[in-house]
Amino acid sequence: MTKATVLVIGSNATQIELKGGGSAAIGQYLNETVVPSMALLDAGYDIVLATPAGTKMHIDEASDSAQHFGGDEAAHARANAFYADDPTMNQVRTLRSVIDGGLDRFAGVFVPGGHAPVVDLMQDEDMGTILRHFHDAAKPTALLCHGPVAITAAMPRAREFRAALVTGNGEAAAAIAKGWIYTGYQATVFSVSEEQWAEDNLFHAKLPFYMPDALQLSGAKVTTNPVDWAPNVVIDRELITGQNMASDHLLAAKLIEALDSWLAKE
Known part of the structure; x- marks a missing residue:
């Protein structure tokens, strides 16, 4: 018997x-x-995977390397096998279908990173609905690396907010964000210096905005570790944010602690 179900x-x-x-x-x-998904399963939680389109996520080629598993080739191989074959990674729902099926059945929510959430999740209406539910219920809400930017979806005008960021209109973005549910929350996210490394070494170009700027303009209180690539997790109320890919194990542990604590109160 599992403890509860977590929405990924x-x-x-x-x-x-x-x-x-x-x-x-x-x-x-x-x-x-x-x-984090494997850690949740090992800790006795079920997981349900959902995306906007209800199709499996694309894995960034830059991440498909043993270096992101502490240089452990076996751990890297296990990760690839889990993502390719485990039913939890292949029975993908749409965000809308999990909303329609009832969000009360989930004990918490987790959003992994990579740059992808910066494009769709941060301006997705269904994502906003889900975030507002978990916020109102004070249920653990964990996001990793670039994932924390997805919490801007909780704004009523999230699409306009992102558009203002892309055009460099910080004043407009801040005005759109007024009344955001996470205003004043402490959070972390992929840092400017880490992003500049990605721009120089992966993209060979500049991104339209940086993640800490996006969250600060939203109204969050953002801190990042001055040591690039060091694990860093910030917890404020139900919100659990991890700074970078090296924070994967630490964030998973903190999420499981928060879920266990939340269930103990029920």
């Missing part, structure tokens, strides 16, 4: 726009998706 939300985005024109290939990060 992925992105369907495969391209991100670049400053000055063009786009770059993106996806979800392998370790950020499977390490």
Whole structure:
């Protein structure tokens, strides 16, 4: 018998726009998706995977490497096998269908990173509905690396907010964000210096905005570890955010602690 069910939300985005024109290939990060998912299952939780389109996420090629598993080739192989073959990663629902089926059955929600959530999840209406439900119920809400930017979807005008970020209109973005449910929350997210490394080494171009700026303009209180690629997790009320891909195990542990605590109160 399982303890409870956790909703895991992925992105369907495969391209991100670049400053000055063009786009770059993106996806979800392998370790950020499977390490917390496997930890939840090992801890006795069921998981349900959902995406906007109800189709499986694309894994960013940059993440398909043993370096994101501490150099452990066996762990990397297990991760690939889990993502390819485990039923939880292949029985994908749409966000709308899980809403229609009732969100009360979920004890918490988890959003992995990679750049993909920056494209679709942060402006998805169904994502916003889900976030507002978990916020109102004070249920654990965990997001990793670029995933924390998805909480901007809880704004009524999330699509306009993202458009303002892309055009560099911070004043308009801040005005659109007024009344956001996570205003004043402490959070972390992929840092500017980490993103600049990605711009220089992966994209060879600039992204239209940085993640800490997006959350700060929303009204969150953002802190990032000055040491790039070091694990960092920030917890404020129900919100659990991890800074980068190296925070996968730590975020998973903190999410499981929060779920266990929430269930103990029920």
